[in-house]
Amino acid sequence: MNNIIEITSLQKSYGEIKAVNNISLSVNKGEMFGLVGPDGAGKTTMIRILCGLIIQKSGTVKILDKNLSQSRKEIQKNIGYLSQKFSLYGDLSVDENIEFFAEIHNVKDYFERRDELLEFSRLKSFRNRTAEKLSGGMKQKLALVCSLIHEPKILFLDEPTTGVDPVSRRDFWKILSKLLKDGITIFMSTPYLDEAERCNRVALMNAGKIIALDTPQKIKEKMDRQIIEIVCNPVRTAYRAIKKNTELEVQMFGDRINVVVENYSSELSSIKKILTENRVQITDERIIPPSLENVFMHLIKDSE
Amino acid sequence: MNLKRIRAIAKKEFKHLFRDIRMLLILLLFPVFLLGIFGYAVNFDVHHIKIVVYDEENSMISKEFINSLTKSTYFDLVGYINNDSQIREILDEKKAQGIVVISKSFSKDFYSKQEAKIQFLIDGVDGNTANIIQFYSTAATQSLNAKLTTEVLSRVGTKSFMPIDLRPIFWFNPDLKSTRFFIPGLIAMILIITAAVSVSLSLVREKERGTIEQINVSSIKSSELLIGKTLPYVLLALVNAAMILIAGYILFDVVVKGSYPLLFLSTLIFLIASTSIGILVSVVSDSQQVAFSIATMVTMLPSFILSGFVFPIESMPAIIQVITNITPAKFFINVLRAIVLRGVGVFAIWDQLLYLILYASILLGAAILIYNKKEAKN
Numbered sequence: 251m252n253n254i255i256e257i258t259s260l261q262k263s264y265g266e267i268k269a270v271n272n273i274s275l276s277v278n279k280g281e282m283f284g285l286v287g288p289d290g291a292g293k294t295t296m297i298r299i300l301c302g303l304i305i306q307k308s309g310t311v312k313i314l315d316k317n318l319s320q321s322r323k324e325i326q327k328n329i330g331y332l333s334q335k336f337s338l339y340g341d342l343s344v345d346e347n348i349e350f351f352a353e354i355h356n357v358k359d360y361f362e363r364r365d366e367l368l369e370f371s372r373l374k375s376f377r378n379r380t381a382e383k384l385s386g387g388m389k390q391k392l393a394l395v396c397s398l399i400h401e402p403k404i405l406f407l408d409e410p411t412t413g414v415d416p417v418s419r420r421d422f423w424k425i426l427s428k429l430l431k432d433g434i435t436i437f438m439s440t441p442y443l444d445e446a447e448r449c450n451r452v453a454l455m456n457a458g459k460i461i462a463l464d465t466p467q468k469i470k471e472k473m474d475r476q477i478i479e480i481v482c483n484p485v486r487t488a489y490r491a492i493k494k495n496t497e498l499e500v501q502m503f504g505d506r507i508n509v510v511v512e513n514y515s516s517e518l519s520s521i522k523k524i525l526t527e528n529r530v531q532i533t534d535e536r537i538i539p540p541s542l543e544n545v546f547m548h549l550i551k552d553s554e
Numbered sequence: 555m556n557l558k559r560i561r562a563i564a565k566k567e568f569k570h571l572f573r574d575i576r577m578l579l580i581l582l583l584f585p586v587f588l589l590g591i592f593g594y595a596v597n598f599d600v601h602h603i604k605i606v607v608y609d610e611e612n613s614m615i616s617k618e619f620i621n622s623l624t625k626s627t628y629f630d631l632v633g634y635i636n637n638d639s640q641i642r643e644i645l646d647e648k649k650a651q652g653i654v655v656i657s658k659s660f661s662k663d664f665y666s667k668q669e670a671k672i673q674f675l676i677d678g679v680d681g682n683t684a685n686i687i688q689f690y691s692t693a694a695t696q697s698l699n700a701k702l703t704t705e706v707l708s709r710v711g712t713k714s715f716m717p718i719d720l721r722p723i724f725w726f727n728p729d730l731k732s733t734r735f736f737i738p739g740l741i742a743m744i745l746i747i748t749a750a751v752s753v754s755l756s757l758v759r760e761k762e763r764g765t766i767e768q769i770n771v772s773s774i775k776s777s778e779l780l781i782g783k784t785l786p787y788v789l790l791a792l793v794n795a796a797m798i799l800i801a802g803y804i805l806f807d808v809v810v811k812g813s814y815p816l817l818f819l820s821t822l823i824f825l826i827a828s829t830s831i832g833i834l835v836s837v838v839s840d841s842q843q844v845a846f847s848i849a850t851m852v853t854m855l856p857s858f859i860l861s862g863f864v865f866p867i868e869s870m871p872a873i874i875q876v877i878t879n880i881t882p883a884k885f886f887i888n889v890l891r892a893i894v895l896r897g898v899g900v901f902a903i904w905d906q907l908l909y910l911i912l913y914a915s916i917l918l919g920a921a922i923l924i925y926n927k928k929e930a931k932n
Contacts, residue, residue, distance in 0.1 A: 301771050305930070323773055331771045337764035341573045342566070353562030354772045396768070 253312075254279040254404060254435050255300065260309035262295055269295040270306070271458035277437060282430055284449030285439040286546065292458040293439035294334060297408045300437065301331045314403065327355070330397035334408045336389055340382030344373055344392055347381055348399055355400035367395045371425055387418020394425060405429065407438035411445065423448070443542045454546055461553045466542055473540045473548060476514045481506045481534040482525065491528040492521060501547050508544055559774050563782025567756060571786060581752065585744040585794045586801045592740050593733050593806050600686040604632045604650040608641065613661040619672065620654065622698040628690045641675065651677045652687055733806045738890030739863030741798050742883040745791050745821070746828040746857050751849040752787045753832030758845040761836075784829045791825050792818075811897025820889045820907055827882040827910045828853070830917040837921045837928070857883035885909045 255277035262270040269292040277283045285293050298304045300311060302322040311318040313325045338347050352360035368374040371391045376384060381392060390410060411419045426436060446452045447466045454462040462469050482488050488507055492500045499510040511517045514537050525532060571578055609616050624631045632650055644650050655673035664670035674691055678684045760766040769779060802808040810817060832849060839845040858864065861883035867875055878884050885906040892898045
């Protein structure tokens with residue numbers, strides 16, 4: 251059993267909107283699988299279907315070689331789910347929250363496991379504090395601990411680090427890599443492409459469809475274009491000028507623009523000419539390897 | 555069904571309850587407070603009605619009549635007037651609720667064996683009280699009449715007798731105290747509100763917090779969740795019921811005449827019916843505010859107006875009588891009055907208990923149907 255999750259022609263719609271539009275994919279045992287996409291792409295819907303919280307319109311989901319619609323409860327015993335929303339009991343302490351989730355999962359001797367989880371999530375010294383008094387990052391770590399107490403084989407994480415400070419985020423990722431070492435399969439959605447880069451494989455999702463699925467490296471390699479990065483001021487004028495005068499794809503990032511070109515040497519001079527004509531000051535220009543972000547924006551543009 | 559998981563949910567719910575001491579105190583003490591307020595305020599017994607006398611004659615016989623009225627606690631004589639024009643003023647300013655007018659010819663008529671008329675002017679604004687005033691004054695007059703008849707007849711040497719002597723005896727509530735009648739209704743109303751509101755809030759809170767999702771992905775079944783969540787509140791409501799009964803005994807001398815096990819069992823059945831209202835409310839509402847408003851509205855008004863608590867169902871129009879079935883309080887009040895006041899056994903109330911079970915099943919069925927329908931839409 252190499253494919254721990256097997257999804258075939260999955261569909262789900264809300265009224266006219268197709269949140270999940272005919273998606274098929276499979277996840278290997280022990281890998282970290284990332285679902286990347288803008289807000290409203292259908293990532294949460296997808297994860298909620300996989301956890302058995304909502305029911306698909308059509309298509310089949312097989313998890314751990316069992317059909318989700320037939321043996322939902324049995325599958326749920328082996329999965330952990332961390333939702334986007336903070337979902338713990340604020341008036342209960344760290345220990346009590348874990349205890350509750352252990353008990354509703356029928357875990358009897360959870361004490362050792364609890365200590366171990368608190369230890370490596372560095373929450374041990376806060377164990378008697380009520381959950382509402384924890385910081386945002388600690389809350390998220392506690393939620394993760396609660397979803398791990400019954401030793402699930404697969405962990406579903408829905409944007410786990412959204413709104414979490416950078417330090418806690420790094421902590422969080424440390425925990426995740428330990429889990430992977432222990433052989434747990436992780437299926438996560440994230441809006442951050444730097445997080446997606448760390449996944450074994452990523453699926454780029456947009457408007458209910460998967461527009462690319464591979465290792466981050468291979469996805470980047472698939473982009474047979476070059477990227478010119480120009481640091482300039484004002485960025486917005488530069489963006490508009492290139493859009494107006496050429497057919498090229500431009501992406502705006504803070505103080506710089508990235509232009510997707512077929513041939514670096516032939517196009518750079520014309521771009522520079524347009525910019526100077528529009529009185530844009532160029533501080534720096536260079537050619538960069540395409541990042542996942544470049545590829546993603548390029549692919550979304552293509553698919554639309 | 556897994557008892558351990560039910561226990562886990564119930565244990566957590568108790569923790570929530572005990573962690574919020576203020577809320578717990580409100581839940582426990584509010585019913586007793588409500589009983590005190592209702593017991594003393596909702597009182598249809600009429601005593602100490604203020605009356606004023608306009609006696610144009612001031613004779614022995616007119617004084618005897620007035621004495622016969624005021625010797626009971628029903629009427630308090632607050633003054634005399636001596637001309638017509640004051641009558642209007644007294645009623646207008648509500649100085650008294652009734653005015654007895656005895657005319658100049660009263661004793662003349664009386665001794666000449668004509669009907670001696672006395673006028674009793676009653677403030678009719680509060681119809682209920684006015685009725686009772688009329689009832690009391692008629693009764694007082696009748697007993698005076700009987701006494702006078704005997705005197706007159708004995709003077710001519712004849713023994714008096716009443717052709718028909720109706721002697722009403724009030725069972726179960728000999729002094730016709732309305733508190734005794736109200737306490738069962740009050741218990742029903744307080745229990746249905748606490749049970750429905752607290753259960754619906756505790757279920758909707760899980761939705762609001764998003765914790766319901768975590769529970770849904772666990773191995774717990776919805777039946778286990780519902781039992782675990784309602785159990786603490788049912789226990790709390792049972793404590794409430796006991797406290798109301800104790801307070802009823804201390805404050806208003808209400809003693810439970812029937813069997814306690816039967817009382818316990820029927821209260822439990824009623825609480826299941828009440829919590830099923832809470833469950834249904836939690837299915838249709840997504841926020842605690844909505845749940846609170848719906849739960850109080852659907853429990854408070856019907857259990858007060860339609861349950862027979864205050865207004866007798868028998869005197870309602872037929873269509874309203876049918877509508878009274880929407881509140882389980884109606885059946886429970888029948889049961890309570892039967893057990894607490896009359897002390898009857900299960901044979902007299904089994905049909906009411908059956909209604910309550912039927913009611914709970916219908917509501918739970920509806921809750922499951924709506925829940926599944928909502929689920930399918932998600």
